[in-house]
Amino acid sequence: MRWVTKLVAVVFGAATLAVPAAARGAPSSQARLSPLHVVHGSAARIEDAQRRQVLLRGVNTNQLGDYYTADPALPSTVPLTEDDFAQMAAVGFDSVRLIVHWSLLEPSRGAFDTAYLSRVRQAVGWASSHGLYVVLDMHQDAWGKYIATPPGESCPPGLQPAVGWDGAPQWATITDGLSTCRAQQREFSPAVAQAFANFWIDRDGIQTELVRTWAVLARTFAANPAVAGYDLLNEPHPGLTPGATDIVLLGRYYDRTVDAIRRAERSTRHGFAHIAFVEPLDTWSAAPVGVSPAPAFTADREVVFAPHLYAESITADRSLGLDVFTIPGEFDEAQREAGRYATTFWSGEWGWFGSNPDASAPKVAEYAAEEDAHLVGGAWWQWKQACGDPHSLGTPGGHPPAQTDSLVRLACPSDTPVGIPASFEQILGRAYPRAAPGTLSSLTSDPATGTMHVAGETYKRGVIDLWVPATASVAARPVVSGRNISGVRITAVTGGYRVTAVGSGSYELSVTH
Numbered sequence: 001m002r003w004v005t006k007l008v009a010v011v012f013g014a015a016t017l018a019v020p021a022a023a024r025g026a027p028s029s030q031a032r033l034s035p036l037h038v039v040h041g042s043a044a045r046i047e048d049a050q051r052r053q054v055l056l057r058g059v060n061t062n063q064l065g066d067y068y069t070a071d072p073a074l075p076s077t078v079p080l081t082e083d084d085f086a087q088m089a090a091v092g093f094d095s096v097r098l099i100v101h102w103s104l105l106e107p108s109r110g111a112f113d114t115a116y117l118s119r120v121r122q123a124v125g126w127a128s129s130h131g132l133y134v135v136l137d138m139h140q141d142a143w144g145k146y147i148a149t150p151p152g153e154s155c156p157p158g159l160q161p162a163v164g165w166d167g168a169p170q171w172a173t174i175t176d177g178l179s180t181c182r183a184q185q186r187e188f189s190p191a192v193a194q195a196f197a198n199f200w201i202d203r204d205g206i207q208t209e210l211v212r213t214w215a216v217l218a219r220t221f222a223a224n225p226a227v228a229g230y231d232l233l234n235e236p237h238p239g240l241t242p243g244a245t246d247i248v249l250l251g252r253y254y255d256r257t258v259d260a261i262r263r264a265e266r267s268t269r270h271g272f273a274h275i276a277f278v279e280p281l282d283t284w285s286a287a288p289v290g291v292s293p294a295p296a297f298t299a300d301r302e303v304v305f306a307p308h309l310y311a312e313s314i315t316a317d318r319s320l321g322l323d324v325f326t327i328p329g330e331f332d333e334a335q336r337e338a339g340r341y342a343t344t345f346w347s348g349e350w351g352w353f354g355s356n357p358d359a360s361a362p363k364v365a366e367y368a369a370e371e372d373a374h375l376v377g378g379a380w381w382q383w384k385q386a387c388g389d390p391h392s393l394g395t396p397g398g399h400p401p402a403q404t405d406s407l408v409r410l411a412c413p414s415d416t417p418v419g420i421p422a423s424f425e426q427i428l429g430r431a432y433p434r435a436a437p438g439t440l441s442s443l444t445s446d447p448a449t450g451t452m453h454v455a456g457e458t459y460k461r462g463v464i465d466l467w468v469p470a471t472a473s474v475a476a477r478p479v480v481s482g483r484n485i486s487g488v489r490i491t492a493v494t495g496g497y498r499v500t501a502v503g504s505g506s507y508e509l510s511v512t513h
Helices: 082-091 114-129 190-200 203-220 244-266 327-340 357-373 422-428
Strands: 036-039 045-048 057-061 095-100 133-138 227-231 275-278 303-305 347-350 378-380 409-411 416-419 432-437 439-445 452-469 479-493 496-512
Touching: 036 275, 057 082, 057 133, 082 114, 095 114, 095 378, 114 133, 114 203, 133 203, 190 203, 190 244, 203 227, 203 244, 244 275, 303 327, 327 357, 357 422, 357 439, 432 439, 432 496
Parallel strands: 057 095, 057 378, 095 133, 133 227, 227 275, 275 303, 347 378
Antiparallel strands: 036 045, 409 416, 432 452, 439 452, 452 496, 479 496
């Protein structure tokens, strides 16, 4: 962690930038988070209570998750501590997609685990104290940890045994005895498809139970402004009815869930409507084209389209040696799809371009530039990946790599933190507006030089809040200039600076070094 103390401001044009004495503080000193909501229309965006656009730049963490343990000597997650959130803030993140699992929330039908809810509540509190919004993500991969090929069972030629994953509790895993043997992808087994098919038709009321679980979560955080919103289901699988699932059944589940969340929020003192982050089917990650609910799936206004943007990473064309889906093209497609709902989009997952950070850095930089150009945010996959995580082991009897591929690299088999690759931290920690009054019109940020230019339009004066990093490659003295801004204040925090200024009308602000 780096502490930086030198500050400087300049006068640019007619705008005088008054800089008071430098203030030093931890991120928590500026961590008063306000409720977020969605603005619809041609300039769709996420706003806070001060009518400032918020992008939500962050990272996923699965450290409160419940993953299949293939090797008892290798835990599938590493403990989550407050220091994790402090480190996230020091990188420059303002949000975290916090994975929670149905199998831990409702391990027995109708019985909700209050101890686990307390752990989630504690994590949200830690995040808030470090200025991080939380998106609570009902995560699943390949339905759950209870779909795994039993040891010693052989699979037919061309298929392979399945390692268990994460998500649903055992009592909600209805596979009708179908095979767990899978093709190339973890979801490509009859058991996974049947489990989802039964979920979509609400067999034995299992979908209704997940909706009830969401109501419990929503009641817990109904009045909490640190919770940006709820990701209603990670990478939903079409089951046995592709086409019908994405157009009708997925939307029906989302509508039921949003309705239950809103009723829970209304029944809670000081409760308010949190954002519902809705994902397309998991096939989007393989082929990013329209596989989303019909636009009329809900009348609720607090909805954001939340695909996972993995173009040039794990999309299907890559496995075929083709170059069909590009990073710019996927951003454009996400924007078009969000436009069907008159809302904005936010990428709940992105970031794996191979295990070599130096080789991956150009793709990460290309993605970051598109993120800035489209004025959106997202969450890098992921913060800390344990050596015993199914992502690390891959198959039954698999062995972890020397280091995991998470942002914070962990040495295996000990799960010892090695650190964040410098090239990744420079790009992910680049300067950006945490909040900007009115509507942003442009954003450019150069990770290598630390320079940034922000422009926006607001009908009333408001405070712009910027993150500016201090890294070894960037001089530690930001120079702020602009138009229609005043009252600049620069605060040194762990990892960089928080820069605030008052913007009015058509404003611009630049940071150089």
